[in-house]
Amino acid sequence: MDHTITGTLLGQSRYGKLATVIKDRILHGEWQPGQMLPSETALSEEYGVALGTIRQAMSLLVQDGIVQRLQGKGTFVTRGLNGASMLRFFRFNPADDVVTPQSNILQTRLREASAEERLLFKQAEKQKVLQFERIRLLNDEPCLLETIILPLPLFGPLLDLEPHEWDALLYPMYRNRCGVIVNHAQDRLSFSHLNSIQARRLKLNSGHPCVVVERKAYDLSNQCIEIRTTRGDAYSFTYTAHVK
Amino acid sequence: MDHTITGTLLGQSRYGKLATVIKDRILHGEWQPGQMLPSETALSEEYGVALGTIRQAMSLLVQDGIVQRLQGKGTFVTRGLNGASMLRFFRFNPADDVVTPQSNILQTRLREASAEERLLFKQAEKQKVLQFERIRLLNDEPCLLETIILPLPLFGPLLDLEPHEWDALLYPMYRNRCGVIVNHAQDRLSFSHLNSIQARRLKLNSGHPCVVVERKAYDLSNQCIEIRTTRGDAYSFTYTAHVK
DNA sequence: GAGTGGTCTAGACCACGAC
C-alpha cells in the first residue's frame, strides 16, 4: 500500500501529518473502537518513517483520547466515555460512589431543530431532533432531572424504542445502537431555581435552588452529538476542580 | 561535577530519575524562577546520557508545570500562577474580562493553627497562622468576599504590612515578598447562603444564595501554602469544565 | 518464544531567537 506522507499538509511536522492521516483512517472506520491498530514497526514500514516518528504521532493520538496504548498488548481505538456521570457534580450519598443510578425515561418527542441546534449539530435544513426527559434515581429517590436533545438522522435507531428499552447508561447505548462514540464534553454550570414541574419530578418544592449543568458532547471528529441539560438540588452540589 | 545518575532511585526509568533530580535542584534554588536552565547538550554531557533522555526528563517537568520551554530561547523555571483569579467562576460583567478587580484588606489577625491546618501546612506544634479577609471590587462594587489563611513562619514578611500596602494580586506578592511560588491549586465548589455579616460586606441581603469556593494552593514541592474561602453571588456563578 | 510498546543511544538536520 502506498501511504507515503506527501507534502500536501503544509505547516506541520511529519509526525503531525501522520497523526491526522491515521486519525482519518480511524474516523473512516478502518479500525473499529476496541480494535488493535497495526504495530509501530508495521506502521513505520508502511509509511516509510522511523519508529520514533510513529511514536510521536501516536502520542498525539493518545493526547486526543483517540487511542490507548498498553505495553505488551498493543494500541487500541478508544471506546469513548461511558459513565461520565453527572453525579460527579453532586454528592447524594456520602457512603457509596460506585453505584450506577436508575434511569426513567419520561417522554420522548420528535420536533424541528432550532436554528442554534442545526448549527451545533451541522444539520441540513428542516432536519429534526429527538428530545426526551429522564429522571435518575438513587435508592428509588429522584436526584437528577435531565433534558436530552439528539440530532436526526444520526440517532434514528432510538426512535422506535419503548421507554423501558433504554439503558441506564446512554453513552454505551449510543455506541451500540447508533455507532456514535462520545469522546469529550463541555459542561457549563450555573445556579437557578426549579419551576413547579421540575420540582414535582424531583420531589422538592417549587422554587427550590438548583444547579444547572448544560453539557455539549462531541464525538471523535469533534462533531457535537448531544445537548443535555441536567438539574439537581443545589444543596447536594459539590465540585472539585484542579487549577493548572 | 559528578552528577551521574546512580541506581538509588529504584523502580524508575533513567529519564524519570533525571526529572526528579533536576526538580530537586530547582527546589533547592539552584536556578531561580524565570532563570534559564542549562541547555540540553550541557545537561546530557553533565549526566552522561543521550540527548533524547534529557528531552524526556524535561517533558516530564513541563507536564508538572515546573519549567517552560521556548524554541530558540531556552528552558526556564516557571514563575507560577499569577492571576488565577476567582473571577473565572463568576460573571459579573459580560463586557470586559481583562479587568483586574480592586482589592480591600479588611482585617488581619494572628492565631494558633488548628489541628487540620497544622496537618495541611506541615507546621510544627504551636505554630501560628495569618488569617485575613478581603473584598474584591469591580467598578467600586463589591463582588467577592475572601477569607485567606497563610502559615507562619513562611509568610512572616507579610505581618508588618499596612492594609494599603497589599497588592491586588496576591500570588506575585507571595513570590516577591516571601519567595513562595504557587504552582497549582485545588478548588472545591459548593452552594450556600450568606450570613448577615457576609451579606453586608457584599451589599446583598442576609440569606442571599452564594457559591463557596474553597481553595487549597500548593507550591512547586506540592506543599500546601494557602487556604482560601471565597464567596460570591450564586446568580453570578458560571463555570465551564471540559470532560476528558 | 514471539510480539507488543517503553526506554535509550548517537548521531543529523531544521526552525527560531538573539546578537
Add this chain to the structure above:
DNA sequence: TCGTGGTCTAGACCACTCT
C-alpha cells in the same frame, strides 16, 4: 552567525502479555 529547542533517523535492548 551562533546557541537554543524541535524533528528525525536507524539502530539496540528492556518489560510486559499472551500462548
